[in-house]
Amino acid sequence: MNHNIFNSLQDISLPAGGKAKFYSLPALETAGLGKISRLPVSIRIVLESVLRNCDGDKITDAHVKRLADWKPNAARMDEIPFVVSRIVLQDFTGVPLLVDLAAMRSVAQRMGKDPKLIEPLVPVDLVVDHSVQVDHYGDKQALEINMEIEFRRNNERYQFIKWGMQAFNTFKVVPPGIGIVHQVNLEYLAHGVHMKDGVAYPDTLVGTDSHTTMINGIGVVGWGVGGIEAEAGMLGQPVYFLTPDVVGVNLTGRLPAGVTATDLVLTITEMLRKANVVGKFVEFFGEGTASLTVPDRATIANMSPEYGATMGFFPVDDATIGYFRDTGRSEEEIAAFQSYFKAQNLYGVPRKGDIDYTRELELDLGTVAPSLAGPRRPQDRIEIGNVKSRFVELFAKPVTGGGYGKDTAGLDQRYPVRNCVEKDIHGETGIAGAGPDNGGTGDVSSQPGSARKQAEMGNNLQPGSARNLTEMVSNRPILNMEEAPQCISNGPFDLGNGDVLIAAITSCTNTSNPSVLLAAGLLAKKAVEKGLAVKRHIKTSLAPGSRVVTEYLTATGLLPYLEKLGFNLAGYGCTTCIGNSGPLSEPIEEAVVTNDLVCAAVLSGNRNFEARIHPNIRANFLASPPLVVAYAIAGTMLKDLTNEPLGLGEGEKPVWLKDVWPSDDEVRALIKFAADGETFRRLYSNLTQNQLLWNNVPSVSGQIYSWPKSTYIAEPPFFQDFSMQPSQPGGIQDARALAIFGDSLTTDHISPAGSIKETSPAGKYLLANGVSRMNFNSYGARRGNHEVMMRGTFANVRIKNLMIPGSEGGITLHQPDGQQMSIYDAAMKYIADGVSTVVFGGEEYGTGSSRDWAAKGTQLLGVKAVIAKSFERIHRSNLVGMGVLPLQFKENDSVQSLGIKGNEQFDLLGLRDIRPQQSVSLVIRGADGSRREVDLLCRIDTGIEVDYYMHGGILPYVLRHLMTK
The missing domain is CATH 3.30.499.10 (Aconitase, domain 3)
Structure with missing residues (x-):
C-alpha cells in the first residue's frame, strides 16, 4: 500500500472527521487507462484491489492496465491476481483447512523452521454452523436436545477448533448456535469499508462455501472457493482467475401480489442456467433491481452457484445503506461506507445503457409465478x-x-x-417428541415463545437465546445418545x-x-x-x-x-x-x-x-x-x-x-x-456470553498440534516425504478407468456430506475403530480425518458408474480381472499394483458445493486425471490444486461417442512442458488390441495453475514458498 501509480492515491474526507487515503478509480480514467466509468461495477471493485495491492512482483502495473482495459467480448486469457480483504469459513470446510494448516506447522517444525511461518495474513472467520442435525423435532425441547447431541458428537472437532483459535492470531470463531455463516456474514461480519494503515478500501472476500455469494446482495465482491484455494489466500497468495465475462441482467417491473423472493430466485435460476452463465460474473441492474429489498437481493445472490455464475452481484445504493442501519451497524461505519462508494463513483444501481456488459438479459418481475x-x-x-x-x-x-x-x-x-x-428423552414411555404442539391440544397463547409468555419471561429469555438455552441444558438430565428418540407415533x-x-x-x-x-x-x-x-x-x-x-x-x-x-x-x-x-x-x-x-x-x-x-x-x-x-x-x-x-x-x-x-x-x-438495529447489536455484542456448551469445551494450547488418536482429526498424508524440491510430473501410461460417470455429477456424489452407511468402506472403518453406528455422525463432520473421507469418495448411494449399467452406489469393475468391488477397494488395489487411474465424466462435472474433499479424495484414491465434457468452476480449480489433471473432451467427443467401456488402458501424452489450456493426447488401447488417439483440452487455465500442478498441488507450492522466505 501507499504507492501512487497513475496518481491514484488520493484523499477522502471521513464524515466523522479527519481524512484517509484511497485508491481512486476515477483517477485511472483521468490517467487515460480506459473508460473506467463504463466497466461493470463488480469489475471495478476487483480493479481497486489489483491497483491497491500492486507490488511490482505478484501484481504489476501491467495487471492494472489489462483489467482497466476490460472489453465486453474479448478473449479471456488474462490472469487476475485478486487479493481479498478477508476470508470466511464454515466448519465442514473450515476444519479440514485448519487440519492442513496444522500439518504445515508440523512439517515446518520437522524441517527445523519456525512453525509461526504458517500464519493467516488476512483476517479469517470460521462460523460453526454445519454440525447441528435435526435428531429431535416437533416440540419445545428440540433446540436444546439437538445442540446437546451436537456437542457430544463433535467434542473432538470443537477442541481442535479451539486449539486453532489460540494458535493463530488472525483466526476467529463464531461458535455453534449463533447462525448460518452467510447470514452472520450479512448481519455482522461484513463492514462495507475497511481501514488499514490510513487507507480505506472495500470489503471483498472468498469463502469455503459455494453460497458465500450471498454477500453480493450488499455490494461485496466475493464468491465460494475450495478450502484449498482459501488456504493459499490465507497464506498470502492472491486468488487467481481469468478475466471474466460479465452478464448484465436487467430487472424490470414489480413482483405480482402473493409472489415471494423464493419464486423469483427459482425463476432466475432456471433462466440463467438456460443462458449458460457458468463461470461468469452476473450483475443485476435496472429499475426492477433498485426496487428489491436487500434481503431479496441476498436471496438471489445466494443461489448464484445454482445458476452457475461466479457471482450474482448487486451494487451499493440507498437500500444497502438502510440495511446496514437496520442491522445495527454504527453511524460512523455507515457514513464511511456511503462516502467511499460515492467517491469511487460506485454508488447506485445502474440503468440500462450505463454499463458495457458482455451481454444483457432481461426479466420482467411481473411474469414471476409461485x-x-x-x-x-x-x-x-x-x-x-x-x-x-x-x-x-x-x-x-x-x-x-x-x-x-x-x-x-x-x-x-x-x-x-x-x-x-x-x-422418550426422559426415559418415560410415550410418543417421543409429542406435546401440545403439532397435533396435540393446548392454548397457543400460553406456549413458550408466544408474545404473552415472552413478556412473562423478560427480554433476555427468548426461546433459543443463549441465556435461555444455557439454563435449559444445565437444568436437564444428561442425554444418553443411545436414547435419542426414533419413533414418532403410537x-x-x-x-x-x-x-x-x-x-x-x-x-x-x-x-x-x-x-x-x-x-x-x-x-x-x-x-x-x-x-x-x-x-x-x-x-x-x-x-x-x-x-x-x-x-x-x-x-x-x-x-x-x-x-x-x-x-x-x-x-x-x-x-x-x-x-x-x-x-x-x-x-x-x-x-x-x-x-x-x-x-x-x-x-x-x-x-x-x-x-x-x-x-x-x-x-x-x-x-x-x-x-x-x-x-x-x-x-x-x-x-x-x-x-x-x-x-x-x-x-x-x-x-x-x-x-x-x-x-x-x-x-x-x-x-x-x-x-431493529438494537436487537442485532445485542445479539452480536458477545458471541460466547452464556454459551455454556461451547465454553465448557476443553481448550488445547500450543503452537503445534499433538495429533492425538482420533477418528475425527488426523494428520493428512499430503505432506508425506515432503522436500523443498518438487518431483516433476510426467506422462501417464497404462492407466485404468476407476469409474465412468454421466452428466451433472455433483460434489455430493463425489464426496458425500450426509450419513455414513454401515456397509460402506467408511462405515466399516469406523466400526473397526470402535465407533458404534449411533456415533457415526456424518461425512461432513468427519472431514478432518482423511481415512474416513477417502473411503467416502465416490461412495454416494445414488452415484451411477456407467461401467456397471443400471447400478447405483460406489462400485466399479477392477481391471483386467473384471471383479466387482467398491471404488475405494479397487483404488487401493490399483495403488498397491502401481497402476495409475483416471475418471471419466460428462457435462458439468463437479457441480454443487465447493467441497475440497471431492478433489482431495480423488487424489488420495490415486486418480491422476479427470476427463469430462465440462467442469464446474470450483471443482476444476480444486482438482488442479490437488495435483489432479482436469482434461476436457473437445467438440463432440465423449465417452459415448468414443465407445469407452472401462476395460481399456489409457495413455496421456504431451505433459512434459505444460502450458495453460494446451492440447493433450489421449491414447485409448482396447482389450481387443485396438488403438485410437484423440485430442483433449488441458483445463489448467492459468500460469499460476501450471506452477501449482508442477509442485504437486497448491499446498506444497505455498509451503515451499513460505519456508523459502
Missing part, C-alpha cells in the same frame, strides 16, 4: 399448479430419462407403517408414493429474508385458526439463519403458530439442506425401503441433489417457507394446491391455499419487527 423446483435439481422449476402432474409424469418416466420408472398404479397404493412405542398410519416426509424451513437461501419467514408464520396462524394440522409423522423443523429470526417471530406472535404445526426451533445452522435432516423413524424407513416408495421432502433451501437431503427420500423440492408449511399440511405432492383444498379444517370444511395465504400488506405491516 413455484417449486425439483425433484433433483434447483434449476428444474415447476409452477405450483403443475407440481402434481409433473410428479406423476416423472413417476412413470424411465430412469434413463430422469424419471423413477414406476407403474402409475402405485400412486394409489398405501402401505401400513409398523407401530412402535419407545422411551397410532396406525400408512404411507404412499408422493407423501411428504420432511418439511423444513432451513438454509441460508430464505432464512435471511423476513418477508418469506413472516409469510410462513402468517400462513401457519391462519391455518391453525381454521383447524388445519400437520400429520405427526412428517418431520417438520425450523432452522433459522440467525437468532434474530426467532426474535421477530416471537415479537410478532407468530412463532407459537409455527410450533403448533410442528415447526419448532430445531437449531441455528445449515441442517436439512446440507443433509443434516437427521434420521426418520425406523418404521418409516422400513416402509419406504421395503416398498421402494418415492416419498418427498419440501425445504426452503438451495440444494436438492440426489441423496443429499436424506438417502431414502428420492423426490426433493425447493420452495418458499410459506409453501413448505402448506405442503406439510397437504402431506403429499399428489395434490394440486391451485385446484384442491389443503385439507379439512373445523367442521370438516375444506380449506384452500388462498384461504390461508397472507397478503403483501399483512407481511409489510410486520417487517418493522425485523429491522
